[in-house]
Amino acid sequence: MLQQTQVKTVLRYYSKFIQRFPTIESLAIANQETVLKHWEGLGFYKRAINLHDSAKVIMQRNSGVFPNNFNDLITLKGVGKSTANAILVFGFGKKLAILDANVKRVIKRIFNIKSLSRRDNEKFLWVQSEKLLPEFKIKDYTQALMDFGSTICKPINPICTKCDLNKLCKYTFSSNKIKKVIKNVNKVCIILKYKKKYLVFKNNDGLFVGLYGFDLVDKNKVELFLKNKIKIENILTSENKNTFCITISNKKMTIDLLVIEISKTNDLENFKIVSETSTLDNNLPVPNFVKKIFEKLH
Ligand code: SF4
Secondary structure (H helix, E strand, O other): OOOOOOHHHHHHHHHHHHHHOOOHHHHHHOOHHHHHHOOOOOOOOHHHHHHHHHHHHHHHHHOOOOOOOHHHHOOOOOOOHHHHHHHHHHHHOOOOOOOOHHHHHHHHHHOOOOOOOHHHHHHHHHHHHHHOOOOOOHHHHHHHHHHHHHHOOOOOOOOHHHOOOOOOOOOOOOOOOOOOOOEEEEEEEEEEEEOOEEEEEEOOOOOOOOOEEOEEEEHHHHHHHHHHHOOHHHEEEEEEEEEEEEEEOOEEEEEEEEEEEEOOOOOOOOEEEEOOOHHHHOOOOOOHHHHHHHHHHO
8 A cells, every 4th residue: 555655645544444344355356346445546546456456365375374485475466576575564574675666765765866777776775774783673764764755865855964874875865956847637527328327447457447437538639439338329418528627647637528328338358337426336447537526427
């Protein structure tokens, strides 16, 4: 849950998730939609899918016993070298280096690494982070390094003036404040209606993989999209609804809602039919912005 997500955000989800899936077995036997429903709103949904897959693998291969060695951990989906090492450090007290985004940034700044190629960079960072490992208290050290990266040596505007490493750090940081770059994007949300109900489609990839929602299409591609997705003769009515804005990651999206009533659903795949309110109440996992769209449709 903590991959690319702050602790304060995860805290709202972790307890509920653990209550619903207290064991590896309970997670393994759940269906994917239930797992995603309990992850709903946390983002990066691929993590939930990978966690669920890993629980199944651990049940089948290890009879439900969580692996305590690198070779087994690295075969689990979504587990790379740094995650495997982090599990071994925090779960089993092994003396290993981790290289998550926070640790990477701290080491890069302290040694002022800019010019190496990406591969050499990665190698250098692993060597440095292994050299820095302390003899004792590996868990405290690892946690402290990650916390240092997320609270002091932050991605944007690190607090160098209050940093204890200021004197040895080689980072030449411009005093100008860096602002997060937000991109403006315009999209049309295609909402298909059938017999007074709505069709939501499962995302097979992307940011909302596994969740249900509507198609977001570039304004100039709406016609082509409709031609490919539904036969034009199946369109009964088409109506422009309100426009609304959301910010997802670094994108500010202006979304026009286009409601299209269709006469058949035969040619469509991977969808569920829901009423205006049912996506808000039932067990179907949907992104928050889809809930907002349903509120607009009322
Ligand atoms: S001095 Fe600034 S850039 Fe260097 S480690 Fe400290 S916070 Fe990070």
